[in-house]
Amino acid sequence: MSITDKIQISKNISLVSGIFCITVSLLLLLNYLQFAKSEPLESKTIEVLVERLKSEPNNDELKEEIRNFDLLVRKAYFNSRWQVKTGAFLLLFGAVVFALGLRSYYSLKAKIEQPVPESENEIFGRILAQKWIIITGSTVIVLALIASFASVDHLDSYKGNEMVAEQVTNDTDEGIEVVDVGKASDNNSLENPFTEETSETHEPVNSEVEAQQESTGSETNNSVTEPKPVSSAGAITAEQINSNYNSFRGPWGNGVSTHKNIPVNWNGASGTNLLWKIEISLPGYNSPVIWGNKVFLSGGNKEVREIYCFDINSGNLLWSKKVENIPGSPAEMPKVSDDTGLAAPSLTTDGKRVFGIFANGDIICFDMNGNRVWGRNLGMPNNHYGHSSSLITWNNKVFVQFDTNSGGKVLALNAENGETVWETKRDCGISWASPVLAVFKGKMQVILTADPIVAGYDTETGEELWKVECMMGEVGPSVTTGEGMVFAANEYARLAAIDPLTATIKWEDDYYLPEVASPVCADGLLIVATSYGILVCYDAKTGDLLWEEDYGTGFYASPVVADNKIYAIDTDGVMHILELSREAKVLGSPKLGEEGFATPAFAEGKILIRGVSGLYCFGNK
Amino acid sequence: MKPKIYILLTFLLLFLSLQLPAQQQRFPKPEFDSGYEQPDPVTPEPRSGAMEYFDVAVLLAVLSLASYLVIRKRSRQGILWLSVFSMIYFGFYRNGCICSIGGIQNVTLTFFDATYAISVTALLFFLLPLVYALFFGRTFCAGACPLGAIQDLVIIKPLSMPRWLRKTLGIFPYLYLGLAVLYAATGTDFIICRYDPFIGIFRMDAPFHMIVLGIVFLLMGMFIARPYCRFLCPYGVLLNWMSKFSKWHMSITPSKCIQCKLCTTSCPFDAIDFPTEEKVTKSSRYDAKKFIIYAAVIPLWVLIGGFVGSKSHTYLSKAHPDVYLAELLIQHPELKDDPDNIDIQTFLASGKTMDILVEDARLKRKEFYTGSWILGGFIGLVIGLTLLNQVVYRRKQDYTPNRGDCYSCGRCMDYCPVDR
Incomplete structure (x- = not known):
C-alpha cells in the first residue's frame, strides 16, 4: 500500500467518523431539547387526571387510566435515558476513531519542518505580554468591582423575626385528633413513670383475652395512674430509683431522667463546663450508672475485666476491682467484634450493691465500697458480636437477658447471693437489647425484645405475661414504654407500638428504624435515632411523624430525656439537644471532643458521658 | 518467581481478603423478579480501604x-x-x-x-x-x-x-x-x-x-x-x-x-526556551528601569487586589448554600409556600429558625470578607510578579x-x- 493510499484511507476514516460524530451529536441534542421541553415526569395529562380523581375518588377506571399513563411516561423517561447513554458511548467511539484517523492523516502528510520557521521576536513578545497582562489584570479588577457594586447584600435588609421556619404540621389528615401535649413541667409524666394509659376493661394478657376484647368491642382508653410498685422490705424503692440513675438508660431502663439543671453547652476539648474528666484504662462501650455520689463503670480486654467506682463531685477513683476467680469462668475470652467489645453491658445498682456482666458470661456483685459479695458464670454466651444486654435490678433481683444463638432465656438472680430465683426459656433468637422495667395492671414486668418477639415477664415469677411477634433481624435497640404502650423497633423490621394488655400492635411504621440506639418515650412523644444520622419524633399515641432532623452522623448511643430536653449524642461525639416538644427546637450541639458511643447519664445539674478515652462530667460552672 | 514476590503477593491477597467481610451487608439488597438492578447511590462507588x-x-x-x-x-x-x-x-x-x-x-x-x-x-x-x-x-x-x-x-x-x-x-x-x-x-x-x-x-x-x-x-x-x-x-x-x-x-x-x-x-x-539572542541581551539593560518600577508596584497590585477582592466578598459569598438560602427567603418570603423548592422545604423541615439561618449566613459572609481579601491580594501578587517576569532576562x-x-x-x- 502506497503512502498516498494510506493518506486517502486515513482521510476517509476521519471523514466518515466525523460525519458519524456530528450526526450522533445532533441526535443527542435533539433528544435533550425534546426531553427538557416536555419533562415527562411532570406530565400535564396526569395532573389533570389526578385533579379529576379528587372529585371522583371511587372511579376505578380513572385510577387504572392514571396508572397506565404513569407507566407510559416513566417508560418514555427511561427510554430517553437509555438513548442518551447509548448515544454517549457511540459518540465516544466515533470521537476516538476520528482522533486516530486525523492523527494518522496528519502524521502521514507531515513533512520535515523547517527549524524555527518564523522565530518570534522575543523583545516584541515581551512588550506585548506586559501590555496584555496589565490589560487583563485591570479587566479582572474592573469586573470584580462591577460585580461588587452590582451585588446587593440582602442580609442587611433582614430585620429579624420576620419568619420562623416551622415544622410543616398542616398535613394532618382530617379526622385525626391532634393531641396538644403540654410541657413536661405541666404534668408529672416525667416524674412518675407509672402514669400509664390503660384499657380498664381489658384483662391481661393473652390471645383469649384479646378475642374476648374483640367480641366486646371495647376500646375505651382512659388515663389512669398505675399504683406505685411496692418492693419487699429493705429492697430498693421506686422513689430511690427515680431519684438516681441506676441502670442503662436510667430509671427502669426507660431513658427518662428526673434530674434538672442539665447543661446544654459544653466542650470536652476546650474544657467549657467540664467539671472533670478521668481516663479509663480499659475499653468498654457500657454507659455510666449513678447512685448518690457514686458513678459506676466497667471495662475489659482479653486479659482483665474491672469495675470502677468514681466520686461524682471530684471524679476521683474511689475503688476499682478486678473481675477474677469466678467459678466456672471460661479460660479464654470469646471472640467479639471491635464495635461491641468485652464490656458492652452497663452495670446496675440497687444502692447497696453494684452488679456487672461481661461477654464471657461472668456476672459479679460488689457492695458500694468495693467488697465482693458474689460472682458466678452463666455460661459463655454464643454471640457472634459479643454479649451486650445490660443488667437491671428490682426488688432484690437482678434480671439478665440471655438471648444467644443457642436460644433465649431470661433469669432473675437473687441480689444478695446470685442464686437463680427463676429462669424462663424464651422462644426467640439472639438479641443485643437490654431489659426494661414497667408496670402494667399493677404488675412489675421485665420487658424484652429479640427476634421475633417482644414480651413481658412477671418480675416475681418469671411467667411470660404477653408476647407479640413483630421483630426480625439482629435486634439491638431495647424497648421503651409510655402512653400505656411498649415501643419496640429494629432496622429492617419495624417500629411497633404495642398494647401489652391486649398483646396487639396499635400502630407501626417502617420508615425510620434504629439499628443500635433504643427509642425513648416521654411526654407523649416517641424519639427514634437511626444509625444513618436522623433523629425522628413521633406522636406516641398515633404514630404521626412530628419532626425529623438529619444530622448526617449516625447514632449508636440511645437518645435520652432529661430536664424536658432530648439528649442524643452521635458517633462523632456531638450531642444534639432539642426541646422535648412537638416541634424540633434545637437548643445546642455541644461537642465531646471525641467519638461517642455510650448513652449519657444524669445527676442533678450534671451530665456524664463516656467517650473512647474516658469519662466526662459536665455541669454549668 | 522469586520467593520475595510470593510473600508480597500472599500479603496482598491476605490484606484484600481481610477487607471483604467488612464490605458485606448484614442484610442483602432485595432482588426483583423483573431483573431490575438497584443503581449505586454514589458515583463512583466508595472503595474499600x-x-x-x-x-x-x-x-x-x-x-x-x-x-x-x-x-x-x-x-x-x-x-x-x-x-x-x-x-x-x-x-x-x-x-x-x-x-x-x-x-x-x-x-x-x-x-x-x-x-x-x-x-x-x-x-x-x-x-x-x-x-x-x-x-x-x-x-x-x-x-x-x-x-x-x-x-x-x-x-x-x-x-x-x-x-x-x-x-x-x-x-x-x-x-x-x-x-x-x-x-x-x-x-x-x-x-x-x-x-x-x-x-x-x-x-x-x-x-x-x-x-x-x-x-x-x-x-x-x-x-x-x-x-x-x-x-x-x-x-x-x-x-x-x-x-x-x-x-x-x-x-x-x-x-x-x-x-x-x-x-x-x-x-x-x-x-x-530558546538560547538568548544578542539583541535581547542588549535590550535587558534598557528594561532595568522597568524592573524597578514593576517591583515597586507589586505591593500596590496586592493592595488593589485585596481591596477589590474584599469588595467582591458579597458577590462571591452568594454561592454558599446558607447565604443563598437566607437571601432567597429574605427577597422572596412567599417561596416558603412553594412545595417544589427542595432547599426551602428542607430548611423548613429542619426546625431551624430564620434568625439562626441569617446569623449563619452573616458569619459565612464575614469569613468570605477575609478570604476574598486574601484571594484578591494573591491575584494582585500574581499579576505583579508575572509582569515583573517579563522584564527579567535569563541568559x-x-x-x-x-x-x-x-x-x-x-x-x-x-x-x-x-x-x-
Whole structure:
C-alpha cells in the first residue's frame, strides 16, 4: 500500500467518523431539547387526571387510566435515558476513531519542518505580554468591582423575626385528633413513670383475652395512674430509683431522667463546663450508672475485666476491682467484634450493691465500697458480636437477658447471693437489647425484645405475661414504654407500638428504624435515632411523624430525656439537644471532643458521658 | 518467581481478603423478579480501604515508571502508552476520582474545618505528584494525569501561541486556584470537581452543559494543545512551582546540544526556551528601569487586589448554600409556600429558625470578607510578579525545556539527533 493510499484511507476514516460524530451529536441534542421541553415526569395529562380523581375518588377506571399513563411516561423517561447513554458511548467511539484517523492523516502528510520557521521576536513578545497582562489584570479588577457594586447584600435588609421556619404540621389528615401535649413541667409524666394509659376493661394478657376484647368491642382508653410498685422490705424503692440513675438508660431502663439543671453547652476539648474528666484504662462501650455520689463503670480486654467506682463531685477513683476467680469462668475470652467489645453491658445498682456482666458470661456483685459479695458464670454466651444486654435490678433481683444463638432465656438472680430465683426459656433468637422495667395492671414486668418477639415477664415469677411477634433481624435497640404502650423497633423490621394488655400492635411504621440506639418515650412523644444520622419524633399515641432532623452522623448511643430536653449524642461525639416538644427546637450541639458511643447519664445539674478515652462530667460552672 | 514476590503477593491477597467481610451487608439488597438492578447511590462507588491504597500504589508505580521513562529511558512511546493506561485506569475505570487536582480542596478543607479529616489516600494523591515534580519535573502531567492524557491524545495539529497570549492566559490557573481554595475553605463547594470538563466523559454521565464543555475543550485541544492544563489547571500551578526546582528534569538532548534547532517545532505546548539572542541581551539593560518600577508596584497590585477582592466578598459569598438560602427567603418570603423548592422545604423541615439561618449566613459572609481579601491580594501578587517576569532576562545558551511549563511528555527528545 502506497503512502498516498494510506493518506486517502486515513482521510476517509476521519471523514466518515466525523460525519458519524456530528450526526450522533445532533441526535443527542435533539433528544435533550425534546426531553427538557416536555419533562415527562411532570406530565400535564396526569395532573389533570389526578385533579379529576379528587372529585371522583371511587372511579376505578380513572385510577387504572392514571396508572397506565404513569407507566407510559416513566417508560418514555427511561427510554430517553437509555438513548442518551447509548448515544454517549457511540459518540465516544466515533470521537476516538476520528482522533486516530486525523492523527494518522496528519502524521502521514507531515513533512520535515523547517527549524524555527518564523522565530518570534522575543523583545516584541515581551512588550506585548506586559501590555496584555496589565490589560487583563485591570479587566479582572474592573469586573470584580462591577460585580461588587452590582451585588446587593440582602442580609442587611433582614430585620429579624420576620419568619420562623416551622415544622410543616398542616398535613394532618382530617379526622385525626391532634393531641396538644403540654410541657413536661405541666404534668408529672416525667416524674412518675407509672402514669400509664390503660384499657380498664381489658384483662391481661393473652390471645383469649384479646378475642374476648374483640367480641366486646371495647376500646375505651382512659388515663389512669398505675399504683406505685411496692418492693419487699429493705429492697430498693421506686422513689430511690427515680431519684438516681441506676441502670442503662436510667430509671427502669426507660431513658427518662428526673434530674434538672442539665447543661446544654459544653466542650470536652476546650474544657467549657467540664467539671472533670478521668481516663479509663480499659475499653468498654457500657454507659455510666449513678447512685448518690457514686458513678459506676466497667471495662475489659482479653486479659482483665474491672469495675470502677468514681466520686461524682471530684471524679476521683474511689475503688476499682478486678473481675477474677469466678467459678466456672471460661479460660479464654470469646471472640467479639471491635464495635461491641468485652464490656458492652452497663452495670446496675440497687444502692447497696453494684452488679456487672461481661461477654464471657461472668456476672459479679460488689457492695458500694468495693467488697465482693458474689460472682458466678452463666455460661459463655454464643454471640457472634459479643454479649451486650445490660443488667437491671428490682426488688432484690437482678434480671439478665440471655438471648444467644443457642436460644433465649431470661433469669432473675437473687441480689444478695446470685442464686437463680427463676429462669424462663424464651422462644426467640439472639438479641443485643437490654431489659426494661414497667408496670402494667399493677404488675412489675421485665420487658424484652429479640427476634421475633417482644414480651413481658412477671418480675416475681418469671411467667411470660404477653408476647407479640413483630421483630426480625439482629435486634439491638431495647424497648421503651409510655402512653400505656411498649415501643419496640429494629432496622429492617419495624417500629411497633404495642398494647401489652391486649398483646396487639396499635400502630407501626417502617420508615425510620434504629439499628443500635433504643427509642425513648416521654411526654407523649416517641424519639427514634437511626444509625444513618436522623433523629425522628413521633406522636406516641398515633404514630404521626412530628419532626425529623438529619444530622448526617449516625447514632449508636440511645437518645435520652432529661430536664424536658432530648439528649442524643452521635458517633462523632456531638450531642444534639432539642426541646422535648412537638416541634424540633434545637437548643445546642455541644461537642465531646471525641467519638461517642455510650448513652449519657444524669445527676442533678450534671451530665456524664463516656467517650473512647474516658469519662466526662459536665455541669454549668 | 522469586520467593520475595510470593510473600508480597500472599500479603496482598491476605490484606484484600481481610477487607471483604467488612464490605458485606448484614442484610442483602432485595432482588426483583423483573431483573431490575438497584443503581449505586454514589458515583463512583466508595472503595474499600485496601483498594484505596491499591490506587495509591498504582499512582506511585505510574509516577515512578513515568520518571524512569522520561529521565533514564527517554522513551516518548513509553510515556504515550503509560498515559493511555492512566487515562483508562484513573479516568474511565476510577471515574476520575480520586484525583490529585481535586485533592487541593480536600487539603484546604482539612485546614479550615475542624470536623473534616482528610483520608491518608487523598493526602497521598495530593502530595506524591508534587514530591515527584520536585525531583523529576512534571512527570505526573506526562504519564499519570487522566485529564492531561485525554487532551494529549487529541492533539492533531497544534498551533504555536504567541508569548503575550500564553503569559496573559497563564494568569487564569492562579485565579482558579485561588477561587477553589476560597470556596473549599468556606465549605461552599468543590468547584474543581464540579466544573471538571472531562469527568462527564470518563463517567459517561454528566449535566448537559458539562458534556458540551468537555467536548469544546477536546475540539479546542486538537489545535491548542492541552488547553485545560495550560490555562486552567490549578494543580498545574503547584506542579509548576515544584518543577522549577526539580533536581533531575527531562532534557531535550541526552548529551551536548549541537544547536541544530530540530527540536524547536517539536513542543506543542511552547515550553522550549530558546538560547538568548544578542539583541535581547542588549535590550535587558534598557528594561532595568522597568524592573524597578514593576517591583515597586507589586505591593500596590496586592493592595488593589485585596481591596477589590474584599469588595467582591458579597458577590462571591452568594454561592454558599446558607447565604443563598437566607437571601432567597429574605427577597422572596412567599417561596416558603412553594412545595417544589427542595432547599426551602428542607430548611423548613429542619426546625431551624430564620434568625439562626441569617446569623449563619452573616458569619459565612464575614469569613468570605477575609478570604476574598486574601484571594484578591494573591491575584494582585500574581499579576505583579508575572509582569515583573517579563522584564527579567535569563541568559541561556542551549535549547532547553522550561522547567516550570514543560509536561515532560518527551516529544522533543525524539527530534534530537544527538546520541548518548
